[in-house]
Structures are given as structure tokens and as C-alpha cells.
Amino acid sequence: MPEAKETVLEIDLGNLAHNYQYFRSKIDKNVRFLSVVKAHAYGSDSVAIARKLEELGTDYFAVAYVEEGIRLRENGITKPILVLHPQFTHFEEIIKHCLEPNLYSEKTLRAFIETAEKLQQQHYPVHIKLNTGLNRLGFDPPELPRVIELIQHTKTLKVASIFSHLAASEDWQERDFTVGQIDLFRKMSWQLIENLEAEPLLHICNTSGIINYPKAAFNMVRTGIGLYGFGNDKTVDPALKPVxxxxxxxxxxxxxxxxxxxxxxxxxxxxxxxxxxxxxxxxxxxxxxxxxxxxxxxxxxxxxxxxxxxxxxxxxxxxxxxxxxxxxxxxxxxxxxxxxxxxxxxxxxxxxxxxxxxxxxxxxxxxxx
Missing domain, CATH: 2.40.37.10 (Lyase, Ornithine Decarboxylase; Chain A, domain 1)
Known part of the structure; x- marks a missing residue:
């Protein structure tokens, strides 16, 4: 009889490397790569996954919540970490652990400026989320003048990136909607850039966006599920390896x-x-x-x-x-x-x-x- 084992989740870092290189091959060499490792790296092990991705050369990480970013920092991860859904009560922890918040509303923007000023920060990197149609988090077009005004009147912040999220990039029947999102993102981003005199990273492409809308790569892309072996498309899945x-x-x-x-x-x-x-x-x-x-x-x-x-x-x-x-x-x-x-x-x-x-x-x- 074979030796008894137990229930285990095997995490194959060789497969992770394969998937990372596949998506890297789909973008220009000058486009930066953000790896999403939220939710325990999609149910696996965020520390092991992040260490391997840092070794492979990823430029950025993203997590959902502050505690996820802190865990990576405490385990030696040094690359920039974007916190996608920070809460006000954790803003001091964000700064303490050199994490970078997504600011998606006037309330979050004001609160983080207040925290950064209290902690005497200068040009702290933040990310501005734009709502282009997913209607989840992000600033709507009419709110941009207020965003510009608030950022112009503080020296505490530096806009590290401007980003949005595609709602249906894997669905070709929604192509017109997706192209509309990309166009709106471009217009909103340039409104911010022109008024803030900033040179932020711009990113809207998720896993399916990298495959289906390569011209929308701007200067950074991000992938989560793709790294773990899922392309959201039965024609892409065979090229990937589940981790x-x-x-x-x-x-x-x-x-x-x-x-x-x-x-x-x-x-x-x-x-x-x-x-x-x-x-x-x-x-x-x-x-x-x-x-x-x-x-x-x-x-x-x-x-x-x-x-x-x-x-x-x-x-x-x-x-x-x-x-x-x-x-x-x-x-x-x-x-x-x-x-x-x-x-x-x-x-x-x-x-x-x-x-x-x-x-x-x-x-x-x-x-x-």
C-alpha cells in the first residue's frame, strides 16, 4: 500500500514562471508588469508566489487589503505594493510599511492627505483609480477638477499611477463597451496629467486585456488570474499552466x-x-x-x-x-x-x-x- 499522505495544495513555481513569461512576451519590453497577489495569491501562498515573481523581475505587486501588503513586507518583499482597497483606519500603517494606496474617492483622497501631512510626508506615492464603467471603485469624470485641486494644494503626494478596470475584456460581444472604457480612460488620464504635470504609470489592461487589447497596454499592465494559469479564454488556457x-x-x-x-x-x-x-x-x-x-x-x-x-x-x-x-x-x-x-x-x-x-x-x- 502506498505511504499515506494528506490533503495538500501543491503550488508549482515552475508553472508560475511559465505563465509570467507568457504574459511578458505579450507586451513591449518597456511596459511595466504588475503582479496581483491578493487573497493569498489567489488561494495559494502570497509570500512564496511574490518571492518567485520578484526573482523573475516583476515591477509591481498589488494586494486587496493592507494586512496582505504588510505580510509581504514582513517577509522581505521590496518591490512597490499597491493596496487596491485600503480603509481609512489603516492609512498610518500604509505609510509605516511603505505601501501605496489606491485613492478612489474624494473622501479617501482627503483622508490620506491629512494622514500624510500629519506624518510629515513629502511626495508619497499614491494611485488614482478612475471609474470608466465597471461602477465599483473610482472617480467619475465630473470629479476630476476636485481631484486636481486637492493634489495641487499639497506637497505630500506623488501620483505614481492612474488606473482603471475593464468590465468585460474577455467577452468579444462587449468589444464596443471595452473600447469605450479605454477611450474614456485615456481622456480622463490626460486631463489629470496635463493639470498635475505628472508622469504617472497608466494601466487598464487586466489578464484578458493583455491578450485582447494589446494596444491599450499604455506603460503598465497587471495580471492576477493569468499568473495562476487561467486565461479567461479556452484558446489561451492551453498556453498556460495551472499553478x-x-x-x-x-x-x-x-x-x-x-x-x-x-x-x-x-x-x-x-x-x-x-x-x-x-x-x-x-x-x-x-x-x-x-x-x-x-x-x-x-x-x-x-x-x-x-x-x-x-x-x-x-x-x-x-x-x-x-x-x-x-x-x-x-x-x-x-x-x-x-x-x-x-x-x-x-x-x-x-x-x-x-x-x-x-x-x-x-x-x-x-x-x-
Whole structure:
């Protein structure tokens, strides 16, 4: 019997390097590269991922929240870090740890100027977010004169970048909308640049934008999901390599007779004599109930085993009838040649939600480091 292991999320830094180089190859050598490592680097390990990306030559990092940036700083990451959604209460921490805030409203702009003045800062790098149609965060066009006025009347800030976010860059049916966003971003950016006499970085291209709208690269692009092996396009995905693989083991095998039921609420009934394997992974680990009732499954020794019954908190059961396997054998939930996209889509969701939902109690294992 193979040596027993545990449920692990393998993080392949070789695959990360491959994906980074792929997206680098799509932009001019003078265009800077921002790597998004928010949400534990899309569910993996932000420190390990950021260290590798810094080694590979990324120019910038982005995180969602201040504590994510602090963790990177405390683990030796030195490249600039943009905080995409900072809160007022953390502005002093931002300055203390040399992080760079996204200022997306008059209230955030005023508050950060006040904090920077109190801490006697000069030309502290900040990023101005423009709303070009996603309608999430950012200044609208009529607000720009006020932005210009506030920045002109302080020496505490330096506009490091002006940026926006594309709403549907992966969808060719939304091409007119996307082109409109890019045009509006260009106009709004130049209004700021002309009045502030600044030379900031400009970035609007996300992963799909890099692929589909290369002329909108300006002087920086940013990618998150692409680095982890997802191109948001079935024609691009084969060129990328998923960074994470979720593996587990078979804890127990049992044979049940026709008519026997499996799991909570008895939602699976055996139609014949059936072999069932129990695996130590469940919805508390990120494999949610949407994947149960044979919507999808796992792979054991190269063969597909559907999930039967409801997903439990710590356990799933799979049908291994006809599969040659033993207790302790390795199980691939997703990853490698079993693309996470397929697993996610079978449950009616997207890869982003699947990979960022793998909980921290699952052991992380770095490979090809």
C-alpha cells in the first residue's frame, strides 16, 4: 500500500514562471508588469508566489487589503505594493510599511492627505483609480477638477499611477463597451496629467486585456488570474499552466449493496453493488456542496470517480466501482491535466471562486521552487 499522505495544495513555481513569461512576451519590453497577489495569491501562498515573481523581475505587486501588503513586507518583499482597497483606519500603517494606496474617492483622497501631512510626508506615492464603467471603485469624470485641486494644494503626494478596470475584456460581444472604457480612460488620464504635470504609470489592461487589447497596454499592465494559469479564454488556457493542484488520499473503501444509501439526507442510492471511497476533504476545505450529487468528481489512478451524495464538512464520498485502488492511494481533486476550470464549471461556478476558496487548513506544498 502506498505511504499515506494528506490533503495538500501543491503550488508549482515552475508553472508560475511559465505563465509570467507568457504574459511578458505579450507586451513591449518597456511596459511595466504588475503582479496581483491578493487573497493569498489567489488561494495559494502570497509570500512564496511574490518571492518567485520578484526573482523573475516583476515591477509591481498589488494586494486587496493592507494586512496582505504588510505580510509581504514582513517577509522581505521590496518591490512597490499597491493596496487596491485600503480603509481609512489603516492609512498610518500604509505609510509605516511603505505601501501605496489606491485613492478612489474624494473622501479617501482627503483622508490620506491629512494622514500624510500629519506624518510629515513629502511626495508619497499614491494611485488614482478612475471609474470608466465597471461602477465599483473610482472617480467619475465630473470629479476630476476636485481631484486636481486637492493634489495641487499639497506637497505630500506623488501620483505614481492612474488606473482603471475593464468590465468585460474577455467577452468579444462587449468589444464596443471595452473600447469605450479605454477611450474614456485615456481622456480622463490626460486631463489629470496635463493639470498635475505628472508622469504617472497608466494601466487598464487586466489578464484578458493583455491578450485582447494589446494596444491599450499604455506603460503598465497587471495580471492576477493569468499568473495562476487561467486565461479567461479556452484558446489561451492551453498556453498556460495551472499553478495549484489539490490532492488528497483515500481514507476508507467500502462496498455497499443495491438500495443502500450514502451520506447526509440519503441523496445517493446504489443502483447495484457499488464501491465507495471516503476522502478527507470537504466544504470546510473549499470543496463546496455545489460539487456534490455527481455533478463532478476526482481522479484516482487516472480514472474518474464521481462525487456521490452531499459534500460533508470534512469528507466527500466518491464512486470507485471498477477502479483499481486501495486505501491510502493518492487522489487528484483538480490540477495538472485535470483543469480546475472543468471542475469549477461542473459545479456552476468559475475558477476564481474555486481556487481562492481553498481554506488555510489545507497544507500548502511548494514544488519546483
Amino acid at each position: 495549484v493542484t489539490l490532492k488528497t488520499i483515500i481514507s476508507q473503501i467500502r462496498t455497499i449493496e443495491k438500495g443502500a444509501t450514502v451520506g447526509y439526507n440519503r441523496v445517493f442510492t446504489a443502483q447495484d453493488t457499488t464501491k465507495i471511497a471516503t476522502l478527507p476533504v470537504g466544504h470546510a476545505d473549499g470543496i463546496n456542496r455545489i460539487y456534490g450529487k455527481q455533478k463532478t468528481g476526482v481522479h484516482i489512478n487516472g480514472q474518474f470517480a464521481p462525487i456521490v451524495g452531499n459534500v460533508c464538512m470534512d469528507i466527500i464520498m466518491v464512486n470507485i466501482t471498477g477502479i483499481d485502488c486501495e486505501e491510502g492511494d493518492e487522489v487528484i481533486v483538480f490540477g495538472g491535466k485535470y483543469h480546475p476550470n472543468d471542475f469549477a464549471e461542473a459545479g456552476g461556478t468559475i475558477s476564481y471562486e474555486l481556487i481562492t476558496g481553498i481554506q488555510r487548513r489545507v497544507t500548502r506544498k511548494i514544488v519546483n521552487g
